[in-house]
Amino acid sequence: MPVRIQDVARAAGVSTATVSRALRGLPSVSEDTRQAVTRVASDLGYVVSRSASSLASGRTLTVGVVTPYIGRWFFATVIEAVEAELRHSGYDALLVGVGEPLTGDVLPFRAESLRGRVDGVVVLTAPLSGQELDGVRQLSLPTLFVGAAVPGAMTVRIDDVDVGRTATEHLLALGHRRIAHIGGDPEQLLNFSAPSDRRAGWLSALRSEGIEPPPDYAVASDFTAAGGKRAMERLLALPSPPTGIFAASDEVAFGAMFAAREAGWRIPTDLSFVGVDDHDLSGLAGLTTVAQPVTEQGTLAAELILAAIGGDLSRRHEHVLIPTRLMVRSSTGPVSVAAAP
Amino acid sequence: MPVRIQDVARAAGVSTATVSRALRGLPSVSEDTRQAVTRVASDLGYVVSRSASSLASGRTLTVGVVTPYIGRWFFATVIEAVEAELRHSGYDALLVGVGEPLTGDVLPFRAESLRGRVDGVVVLTAPLSGQELDGVRQLSLPTLFVGAAVPGAMTVRIDDVDVGRTATEHLLALGHRRIAHIGGDPEQLLNFSAPSDRRAGWLSALRSEGIEPPPDYAVASDFTAAGGKRAMERLLALPSPPTGIFAASDEVAFGAMFAAREAGWRIPTDLSFVGVDDHDLSGLAGLTTVAQPVTEQGTLAAELILAAIGGDLSRRHEHVLIPTRLMVRSSTGPVSVAAAP
DNA sequence: CTCGGCGCTGCAAGCGCTTACATCGGAGGG
């Protein structure tokens, strides 16, 4: 039923080989022939069969996008950028979720299932186990990690330790000394480095000032607003609650701020909040945050993986560190003498 | 390099045909043979070549997910659910963006490009042109639309007129008479029915009460918080601003609420807000909203498309209307006598 | 004892492309 390359060849009076070459723009076809073939093909509504093409050439024109979440803002935004860039380059994006790492609903990610399906893989800050990572490596396909430093593969990310330090130093500069952190559990996710790095940056900034935060000031939380709220409630119940909060993401910060407001605290008079991301809503909400250019990371990731697929080995081990920027808004202010609502 | 079906066949001492059948669980293989083959295959790390399999069988085990946005909450959440459901059924999700319809950065969506790539298509409330829709139809593949009523195809959506009516009636019941709407431009997107349907519901509810809203009370906006904010600023600048606002999505409502707060209005004392979606943040923010079960829509969409692919024609023309639910929270209250900040 | 039928397996023909290699005609050099 569908028109095949044969049909085009016959209609154009050439061989299938020539049609194939003409349609792909190979140099060994005369200009006249190419135009004729192109015309016939489009008249007939010919579309090359991807499976046949892949089978014969070994190329799939598809890139796998492996991600733990889709609904979360950061991931959705990166995926959007990656997909757009791939599409503009004639590549398809195969979306592969790896389940919910935090809820334990992890069906282990089988990298082998991508063998032959894709020409390259972009992995989004995935908390992959060592075994899963090995699987990815054994694909021996170009692979790029976004948001995590993985040795031996291309990487696009921000400096999460620096992010934590920047956020904390901002609070310190405002006079805060009791600074808490809501973020990832350092024990939990070995290969999911962002949360623990941000925490490390927070700790390092505090210690540089000779401050050793009480253990209670580091509250583990998932990266959701609801989690941020719960964590904040715990902080507020402390005998000596913090005056500044560094949340590991803007969504967490939103949740924390809601909890604080609900309990009657004023922002930033009583409590200051810093997040990370520069979420769509952060500007409107007046949330001070360490902004990371998310769309750019996605676009760059796609460009790099395409270059690697294209055989450009020069960037094969590139580790790109994207700069972040502190956006000071109205959720942070000088520490006040009196606290408590 | 990679192990082929041949290798497995040889190692197991059977023909490739038997391997193929055994691995796919076809009935015409003895239990002993199946187990032996399965074992050998896994020992060898054999993975079937999708392109070869597709070429030979005509099945791709892939579903196309066509969407105008990925970063927006609703879309990301639906995609997440669709992908998960597909994956659990052994299908892959091919993500296809259709560009930014609102900015005009639309590269027309070419449905033909999916021919032979996928076994079915899920289209998310896509503002496709008639031509693009025809393209999809000509694929003669199972197709399902989420969030839009498209005749002749399967559909999963909510009743957007009813949503608009419900939200508006809630405000009316609280005594509001000056009720504005921030939402889609009815002129703009013919096939993107949700925005205009919600608007229609709003209008219908008002008219049932004998209220004819001034034209200024229907403010067109994109579905972002920033857009909601801009729209709200315009409403507040009106000589006679509304006391109740029905925003076409929670994100829009957030933006509108920020604008109102910034201008010194109190919520819900001076102004009441109703959104649509039940966004992750809405509960925390206390936003009254018409909740729609987004994940369920995605899961159901995947189930239906898989059923259709599986040859279950009984649901081929099914139009599923998912019920919504008004969640009354703290952003709405009785209309107050005095207004203005 | 013979034969039809059934359960299981193998044979081999594609599926629709890509590509190494062969071919062919003409241009340009000797």
Place this chain on the structure above:
DNA sequence: CCCTCCGATGTAAGCGCTTGCAGCGCCGAG
């Protein structure tokens, strides 16, 4: 004017799998 070389095209061999059809024992009925 012949030979070489090169650009443009054709030939045909796969790519790795699926599947219609054939084959082969074996069992039970006749």
